[in-house]
Amino acid sequence: MPYGDPWRMIRKIVHNNLNITATKSYVPYQDLESKALLVELLDIPELFIDHLRRYTHSLTTQMVFGFRTPSIDDPKLKQLFWVHGKTSAALLDLYPVLRSLPDAVLSERRHAKQLHEKSSELFVGLWLDVKKAIKNGTAKPCFCVDLVRAQEEENISDELAAYISGSILEAGSDTTAAELVSFTQAMILFPEVAKAAQEELDRVCGHRLPTLEDWPNLPYIHGCIKETLRWMPTVISGAPHGLIRDDEYMGYTIPKGAGVLPNSWAIHNDPKRHPDPRRFDPTRYIHDQSTAAESANNPDPTKRDHFGFGAGRRVCQGMHVAERSLFLAISRLLWAFDFRPARDEAGEEIIPDPENLTEGTLSQPKPFPASITPRNKEKVTLIREEWAKMEALLDEEQQWEILPEGLKWKDVKTVPKEA
Incomplete structure (x- = not known):
């Protein structure tokens, strides 16, 4: 969507409902899902990639639509993976003249129409489900409950509201999961980092689970988060920007309307900014305890920690949510x-290749095996005890039956349009 009044209206809505203060009420969702992740890894560690994807998707469906995704086999989750896994209109963006070709010749346009139908079916269905839940009095605190109000105030159609919420679902699910997969690979390739992080956690947290309150006392863990986002940026090209006026760079004229890619990968791997860039080293940030939002707002780009959340007007508005989710997952994992590396049938270690990445808009390590084992029996016992407390709040379908303390319920008395 180009910069203009509709874009500003959508950004305002998202900011009002995803700002740092508003999203603090969703911390109980993040707490529960990180504990569920630990139990899943205890039970079936070899499916760690599936567990990481379920963790981030369930977090996002709760914060956006108010329901959990308790299983990787959830039909809606599979539908989202299908939509997200298809190629985009990159060819048309690079060569706009191709847009004049008929559908019979341009397969990308036919594919785009099919993709639109599938994504519309998913997002509109999820949006209308929330409106029905509000009418029935069963809606849980979430972004869409607040979006219902904005729909009336801004005269937004159901389709646009569905795509606003659906875009947040897409942006918040796969990207964070990809970073956690990258982090897992880094811990295998750089065991000295994992050891140093565990020493800090043992010193600060002892036998209890880390919490968000531990953040100021865990600078090395904070460094692990920043380094993960630098070492393996999910959107390696960076979020695309469009010029609103003619510009010039290094003698090149860039016309108004042209697309510009920040190239996060090149910035993150510039040895002048980050010596030995392919080494995973959290100590790069040991003296930088700024949050993602604080760093993103730094007017001096040379002092940014990384560009994993983008820059400028297109910067990720949910970066503080993602940062909290990464902190709880990484510290608790x-x-x-x-x-450790997995072993083959001959007992030889299988070392993952950090250059073997998926192709497409979102990049992450291709699936690799790993050995993930609990550090001791005491931690296993505590994890299961903590999950038992969480399960007591869920119904038989593993959805919230009792809202935990901390979640804010905002009363919605009207639904603007019939669902």
Whole structure:
């Protein structure tokens, strides 16, 4: 969507409902899902990639639509993976003249129409489900409950509201999961980092699970988060920007309307900014305890920690949510588990290749095996005890039956349009 009044209206809505203060009420969702992740890794560690994807997707469906995704086999989750896994209109963006070709010749346009139908079916269905839940009095606190109000105030159609919420679902699910897969690979390739992080966690947290309150006392863990986002940026080309006026760069004229890619990968791997860039080294940030939002707002780009959340007007508005999710996952995973290379039938270690990445808009390591084992029996016992407390709040379908303390319910008395 180009910069203009509709874009500003959508950004305002998203900011009002995804700002740092508003999203603090969703911390109980993040707490529950990170504990569910630990239990899943205890039970079936070899499916760690599936567990990481379920973790981030369930977090996002709760914060956006108010329901959990308790299983990787959830039909809606599979539908989202299908939509997200298809190629985009990159060819048309690079060569706009191709847009004049008929559908019979341009397969990308036919594919785009099919993709639109599938994504519309998913997103509109999820949006209308929330409106029905509000009418029935069963809706849980989430972004869409607040979006219902904005729909009336801004005269937004159901389709646009569905795509606003659906875009947040897409942006918040796969990207964070990809970073956690990258982090897991880094812990295998750089075991000294995992050891140093565990020493910090043991010193600060002891035998209890890390919490968000530990953040100021875990600078090395904070460094692990920043380094993960630098070492393996999910959107390696960076979010595309469009010029609103003619510009010039290094003698090149860039016309108004042209697309510009920040190239996060090149910035993150510039040895002048980051010496030995392919080495995973959290100590790069040991003296930088700025949050993602604080760093993103730094007017001096040379002092940015990384560009994993984008820059400028297109910067990720949910970066503080993602940062909290990464902190809880990374700190608790390292507190609970050891990460080692898997072994083949001959007993030889299988070392993952950090250059073997998926292709497409979102990049991450291709699936690799790993050995993930609990650090000791005491941690296993505590994890299961903590999950038992969480399960007591869920119904038989593993959805919230009792809202935990901290979640804010905002009363919605009207639904603007019939669902």
